[in-house]
Amino acid sequence: MSAPFTVSECASCGYVAYPPRILCPNCAANDWKRRLTDNGVVTEITVRRPVFKRRQLPWGNWLDQAETRLAVVQSDAGVRIVARVPEGVEIGDRVTLVAQASTAIALPGQVVEGRPVSAPVSDWPGRE
Amino acid sequence: MTVRAGEARIVGAGETEYVRHPAVERRTETFIAEAVVNALANAGIHRNDVDGFAVSSFSLAPDHAIDLTWKLGMTVRWVMEDTNGGASGMNMLQHAVRAIEAGDAETIVVASGDRIEKREFHLMTDRYNRVGRDYLAPLPLNGPNALFAFLTQRYARQHDLAREDFACVPISQRAWAGKNPGAVYRAPMSLEEYLDSVPIAPPLTRYDCVPIVSGGDAIVLTSDDKAKGLSGAGVRVRAYRALFNDENQDGDGVNTGFAKIRDDLWAAAEARPEDLDAAFVYDDYPVMVLAQAGDLGMIPGGDVKTYLHKTLLEENWPMNTSGGQLSAGQAGAAGGLHGLVEAVRQLRGEAGERQVERAELALATGYGMVLYSHGSSHCAAVLERVE
Numbered sequence: 001m002s003a004p005f006t007v008s009e010c011a012s013c014g015y016v017a018y019p020p021r022i023l024c025p026n027c028a029a030n031d032w033k034r035r036l037t038d039n040g041v042v043t044e045i046t047v048r049r050p051v052f053k054r055r056q057l058p059w060g061n062w063l064d065q066a067e068t069r070l071a072v073v074q075s076d077a078g079v080r081i082v083a084r085v086p087e088g089v090e091i092g093d094r095v096t097l098v099a100q101a102s103t104a105i106a107l108p109g110q111v112v113e114g115r116p117v118s119a120p121v122s123d124w125p126g127r128e
Numbered sequence: 129m130t131v132r133a134g135e136a137r138i139v140g141a142g143e144t145e146y147v148r149h150p151a152v153e154r155r156t157e158t159f160i161a162e163a164v165v166n167a168l169a170n171a172g173i174h175r176n177d178v179d180g181f182a183v184s185s186f187s188l189a190p191d192h193a194i195d196l197t198w199k200l201g202m203t204v205r206w207v208m209e210d211t212n213g214g215a216s217g218m219n220m221l222q223h224a225v226r227a228i229e230a231g232d233a234e235t236i237v238v239a240s241g242d243r244i245e246k247r248e249f250h251l252m253t254d255r256y257n258r259v260g261r262d263y264l265a266p267l268p269l270n271g272p273n274a275l276f277a278f279l280t281q282r283y284a285r286q287h288d289l290a291r292e293d294f295a296c297v298p299i300s301q302r303a304w305a306g307k308n309p310g311a312v313y314r315a316p317m318s319l320e321e322y323l324d325s326v327p328i329a330p331p332l333t334r335y336d337c338v339p340i341v342s343g344g345d346a347i348v349l350t351s352d353d354k355a356k357g358l359s360g361a362g363v364r365v366r367a368y369r370a371l372f373n374d375e376n377q378d379g380d381g382v383n384t385g386f387a388k389i390r391d392d393l394w395a396a397a398e399a400r401p402e403d404l405d406a407a408f409v410y411d412d413y414p415v416m417v418l419a420q421a422g423d424l425g426m427i428p429g430g431d432v433k434t435y436l437h438k439t440l441l442e443e444n445w446p447m448n449t450s451g452g453q454l455s456a457g458q459a460g461a462a463g464g465l466h467g468l469v470e471a472v473r474q475l476r477g478e479a480g481e482r483q484v485e486r487a488e489l490a491l492a493t494g495y496g497m498v499l500y501s502h503g504s505s506h507c508a509a510v511l512e513r514v515e
Contacts, residue, residue, distance in 0.1 A: 019259045019262075019263050019500060021376075025376040025378075043282070044277070044278040044282060045281075046274050046277035046278065046329040046330050046332075047327075047329065047330060048268075048269070048270045048329050049327075051250060051270050051271070052250070063268060068268060068270070070267060070269070072278050072501070079378070080501060082264060082267070082269070082275070082278075082500070082501060083267075084267050110262075110263065110266075111263075111266050111267055
């Protein structure tokens with residue numbers, strides 16, 4: 001399941017936080033709103049080869065392991081995001097950030113994917 | 129520190145062997161216990177004279193510090209458990225020094241250790257904190273290597289470095305490891321061997337990442353009064369400064385909090401970086417050795433390339449003389465004490481074949497606790513030998 005990617009923005013001072021915090025680091029308020037963050041620029045990329053063929057995540061489900069392309073995306077909202085990116089995305093590319101639920105069961109976390117800006121959502125090969 | 133300095137002394141250090149595949153009967157608590165026994169023997173202090181105990185471990189649960197005092201038969205007036213990973217050893221050092229200065233305890237053992245193998249390591253890193261568990265592990269991140277690959281790329285851009293430059297850190301530390309019988313990697317490493325090694329998370333290869341081992345480390349502190357009756361030199365903490373979560377993970381991770389404590393640290397120590405005889409900088413990755421050394425003022429003019437090729441590689445300046453975690457191994461939370469143990473050995477003149485001549489003033493650091501993208505915890509101490 002993919003969804004638009006949002007970050008937390010302090011309703012009091014505008015500080016952008018990702019992942020979310022409790023008190024605003026800047027003004028100490030606890031009043032957050034969601035802010036849509038569509039795009040960003042890839043600043044670093046690496047590839048992680050699987051450590052195990054299958055791995056169990058902390059909440060129990062098993063994940064088949066493949067090579068994962070990981071990137072840091074400097075989002076337009078100003079915060080750096082650690083995201084999964086597909087083959088072909090390189091440093092310097094603009095990507096669209098998309099959120100995916102991190103697991104099959106509901107947990108607060110999510111996986112961020114940086115897709116090529118031009119790629120339509122339905123063509124995403126890793127889509128579940 | 130300066131007000132009451134001189135009242136606490138580090139009088140002993142000990143380490144277990146570092147083991148890649150420990151036998152089943154060797155558990156986290158037995159590794160820690162062995163390190164404690166070795167450190168007490170080194171100090172010449174009997175277990176019954178210990179009245180304070182601190183420990184750090186990722187795998188001690190469900191036990192805590194108090195369980196270990198029981199299993200080790202120690203009656204203590206002061207007990208502490210630290211959870212700050214790579215910064216835990218230095219953090220416990222500070223608290224132990226303060227406890228002795230305040231008279232809460234007179235003789236404290238600070239210990240850490242883990243029984244950890246590949247599978248446990250990944251279970252541990254997958255749930256390192258809530259954010260790591262919920263936002264990074266499911267990518268999947270597969271441990272911290274990818275994050276430090278990002279930091280390495282960033283630092284390389286800022287300082288115009290290539291893999292041949294970063295190579296100087298593991299290669300020079302490996303040269304020291306050759307003189308440390310306890311190191312996991314001891315054979316000298318050539319540049320070719322480094323460049324051709326197995327890619328882990330480009331640009332990081334096998335020798336940029338610490339070998340995961342099981343083991344334990346410990347140091348013993350006591351009052352200067354009691355230290356007078358012991359043989360061998362003592363080590364005094366001349367200055368200690370720390371900073372945690374200084375930028376809410378908004379920084380770039382390679383311009384670290386150490387820059388913010390640098391001036392204060394050297395002023396309190398009444399010393400300059402060029403006065404150091406050796407340094408023990410937390411080396412989870414080569415890039416972090418450089419970032420810390422630079423931010424603490426050890427790289428003249430910020431010329432990282434010259435520092436790498438001349439100071440570290442050519443002159444083999446005493447940086448992480450055990451071989452560091454990169455060659456000796458990282459025994460989980462004991463990585464946070466590893467540098468301190470080696471610093472104490474050097475300053476007490478007990479480093480054997482790798483003993484640095486005239487080792488009187490040293491720096492030790494702790495770094496770590498990735499919250500999302502990079503480490504959040506910075507601890508540094510200037511240590512001096514006292515007779």
